[in-house]
Amino acid sequence: MPSPTEQDLRDTPAAEARWFAMELPAPGRPLQQVWRERLPAPAEGQLRITVAACGVCRTDLHVVDGELAFPGQPVVPGHEIVGHVAAIGPGVTGWSVGDRAGVPWLGWTCGDCADCRRGRENLCRQARFTGWQLAGGYAQQVVVDARHALHLPRRYSDVEAAPLLCAGLIGHRAYAMAGDDVHDIGLYGFGAAAHLVAQVALHQGRRVFAFTRPGDADAQRLARSLGVTWAGGSDLSAPVPLDAALIFAPVGALVPLALRAVRPGGTVVCAGIHMSDIPSFPYAWLWGERRLLSVANLTRRDGEEFMRIAASLALHVETRTYTLAHANRALDDLRAGRFSGAAVLCC
DSSP: OOOOOHHHHHHSOEEEEEEEEEEBOSTTSOOEEEEEEEEEOOOTTEEEEEEEEEEEOHHHHHHHTTSSOOOSSOBOOOOOEEEEEEEEOTTOOSOOTTOEEEEOSEEEOOSOSHHHHTTOGGGOTTOEEBTTTBOOSSBSEEEEEGGGOBOOOTTSOHHHHGGGGTHHHHHHHHHHHTOSSOSEEEEESOSHHHHHHHHHHHHTTOEEEEEESTTOHHHHHHHHHHTOSEEEETTSOOSSOEEEEEEOSOOTTHHHHHHHHEEEEEEEEEOOSOOOOOOOOOGGGTTTTOEEEEOOOOOHHHHHHHHHHHHHSOOOOOEEEEEGGGHHHHHHHHHHTOSSSEEEEEO
């Protein structure tokens, strides 16, 4: 199946109806409210989804601020999409009109390359990503590849379900990469992803240590309310040697700090798609069979696994809501760290 483009969707025959999207015209520019006069019709293998909510993720900031390469045409950000199937293209199975659907970051893969065949579609060189190369969920309507849409647990509202689709999924993949032999785990950057991972780890009997921006009392308060063993600034030393550390903040300077915090044989996982430069550090901080890993995107299997976990637990999803038209304010608040948990646009 060929990769869809924004132009493909604009050229597809559609029904008349007025709706709008928040569009990035160029890196570093504010999003603009752009009205469409017709509903796009899904092509073969696609769904059209009426968007109910879309999470605001730090990756969206990387797109908007130009830290990820601009694709050369206006971008509709957003890859934590929750909505209902409004139309179904030819050849789609497993979906009916009216079904609730979630759409994550990985929006299209070729299915034919060596990585796809090995089940590592997150590394597909031809992959296209929702809210970056593909139109995302800062919109009232979106057309997506049905293969990459997810069924969502019923126990979560649309607003609660949105952060599960990236904060939850990337957090789950990073947590799994830490390994099974983990009792004491540190989370650096206690935001949307970390507050979900913490609950899963605590449910599984692990001790969680939350590292926030120095002085971020609100994030530390949220961490303690969820039951973590310790919460403090990232400028403080871990109270015990850690078995693993997951870094969610896009701050390269945290890498050597995390390496010093883990025991010999421990693991540090960098969970973001973008990070500032990592400063040099003595080899002795890595020595002792410590491992330094990165997370790249996610797979459909990750999504299915995490949604089963989320269905079995009553995760508390801390959110702050904004209207779709106020997407720029949500991005500014995320950039400035003005809230704890996850921001969600109500569409």
